[in-house]
Amino acid sequence: MNVRELCLGYLSLREATGYEIKKDFEEGMFCHFMEASYGSIYPALSQLALEGLVTVREEEQSGKPDKKVYSITDVGVAALKKSLNVLPAQDKFKSEFLFIMLLQNHITVQQRITAMEKQMADLKADLQSIEECRQQGPCDEASDFVLGYGNAVLTAGVTFLEDKLSKLQAITAKQAAE
Amino acid sequence: MNVRELCLGYLSLREATGYEIKKDFEEGMFCHFMEASYGSIYPALSQLALEGLVTVREEEQSGKPDKKVYSITDVGVAALKKSLNVLPAQDKFKSEFLFIMLLQNHITVQQRITAMEKQMADLKADLQSIEECRQQGPCDEASDFVLGYGNAVLTAGVTFLEDKLSKLQAITAKQAAE
DNA sequence: TGATGCATGTAATCCGTTACATGATTCA
DNA sequence: TGAATCATGTAACGGATTACATGCATCA
Numbered sequence: 001m002n003v004r005e006l007c008l009g010y011l012s013l014r015e016a017t018g019y020e021i022k023k024d025f026e027e028g029m030f031c032h033f034m035e036a037s038y039g040s041i042y043p044a045l046s047q048l049a050l051e052g053l054v055t056v057r058e059e060e061q062s063g064k065p066d067k068k069v070y071s072i073t074d075v076g077v078a079a080l081k082k083s084l085n086v087l088p089a090q091d092k093f094k095s096e097f098l099f100i101m102l103l104q105n106h107i108t109v110q111q112r113i114t115a116m117e118k119q120m121a122d123l124k125a126d127l128q129s130i131e132e133c134r135q136q137g138p139c140d141e142a143s144d145f146v147l148g149y150g151n152a153v154l155t156a157g158v159t160f161l162e163d164k165l166s167k168l169q170a171i172t173a174k175q176a177a178e
Numbered sequence: 179m180n181v182r183e184l185c186l187g188y189l190s191l192r193e194a195t196g197y198e199i200k201k202d203f204e205e206g207m208f209c210h211f212m213e214a215s216y217g218s219i220y221p222a223l224s225q226l227a228l229e230g231l232v233t234v235r236e237e238e239q240s241g242k243p244d245k246k247v248y249s250i251t252d253v254g255v256a257a258l259k260k261s262l263n264v265l266p267a268q269d270k271f272k273s274e275f276l277f278i279m280l281l282q283n284h285i286t287v288q289q290r291i292t293a294m295e296k297q298m299a300d301l302k303a304d305l306q307s308i309e310e311c312r313q314q315g316p317c318d319e320a321s322d323f324v325l326g327y328g329n330a331v332l333t334a335g336v337t338f339l340e341d342k343l344s345k346l347q348a349i350t351a352k353q354a355a356e
Numbered sequence: 357t358g359a360t361g362c363a364t365g366t367a368a369t370c371c372g373t374t375a376c377a378t379g380a381t382t383c384a
Numbered sequence: 385t386g387a388a389t390c391a392t393g394t395a396a397c398g399g400a401t402t403a404c405a406t407g408c409a410t411c412a
Binding site: 195196246 | 389
């Protein structure tokens with residue numbers, strides 16, 4: 001799964017500019033399980049247009065720069081369906097947080113707490129953006145599933161962390177009192 | 179966080195060969211939140227040795243090829259502590275599975291079920307390997323935390339999927355009966 | 357006046373994977 | 385005899401990020 005397929009898949013849901021796609025990978029529906037930068041999105045869109053999988057329409061805007069709106073073609077939809085037919089690769093989860101927690105013997109209790117609080121904040125921010133997607137977006141079955149999955153997994157993380165964090169804080173509070 | 183730091187962190191827990199490190203990234207403690215290939219591990223270890231953050235000891239073995247056992251040095255520990263001091267980057271989660279589910283309108287119900295079953299199998303395999311780590315490994319606080327976190331998150335995924343999958347299967351069974 | 361948002365794009369660079377190369381031993 | 389495990393390493397290649405470049409409008 002590369003940025004090219006990602007863009008093609010995105011455009012099968014709605015037409016969009018490169019800028020909008022990036023935005024959605026940052027804040028929208030896709031933000032908790034995919035990412036891509038402008039440096040990969042713009043070339044991918046040009047390439048897709050060259051191959052006829054998408055079309056471009058240039059729109060002038062008053063007060064804003066011109067934009068290029070990309071739409072998927074029938075050929076594009078066919079290509080997408082073909083690539084969706086392949087079984088998905090296993091999820092990839094990379095966590096510096098867990099790495100730090102595994103090496104917690106090398107850091108102070110306070111550093112540990114700080115790392116956990118940062119992790120909590122990150123998870124909650126993700127949950128928040130899922131909530132916003134739910135309120136705004138069109139609640140079809142597909143996005144419901146994806147947001148629900150994200151919600152379930154993130155909530156589990158928060159619950160786990162809350163438990164551990166409160167225990168840690170209780171211990172440090174007790175030690176401070178002594 | 180690059181492979182270099184990853185290896186240094188690993189070696190702060192126990193001395194090991196490049197081969198063993200790779201193994202642990204595949205099956206062991208690290209497997210559900212980190213990965214690296216030989217092509218990046220071996221050069222990283224050589225580099226660390228050059229810089230004096232680790233030392234190498236060559237061991238001959240009967241019946242097996244010689245191996246190079248790497249151990250962290252005091253300088254290495256200091257460098258590691260310094261890098262652990264930096265707040266961890268946000269977790270990265272990439273899921274082709276969720277991508278497919280978001281585009282489920284383009285595929286058949288059967289394909290959807292197949293993808294979900296594959297996802298279930300992947301999650302359960304990960305849970306299984308966590309369980310094995312728990313039985314074998316030394317149950318210190320750090321590994322307990324990491325395995326517990328993984329367990330919580332993966333279990334949430336399984337629970338969510340089981341629910342959705344059983345509903346889907348019920349519907350298709352009903353349709354088949356009609 | 358300086359930051360932020362909208363909007364597109366390229367080039368350098370990095371980091372890592374894949375594939376290749378080697379070789380002995382053990383197990384089926 | 386062929387596959388799998390142990391064990392190390394390099395070179396080619398790919399894919400993506402980062403930084404850079406540009407420019408107007410709005411808001412504080």
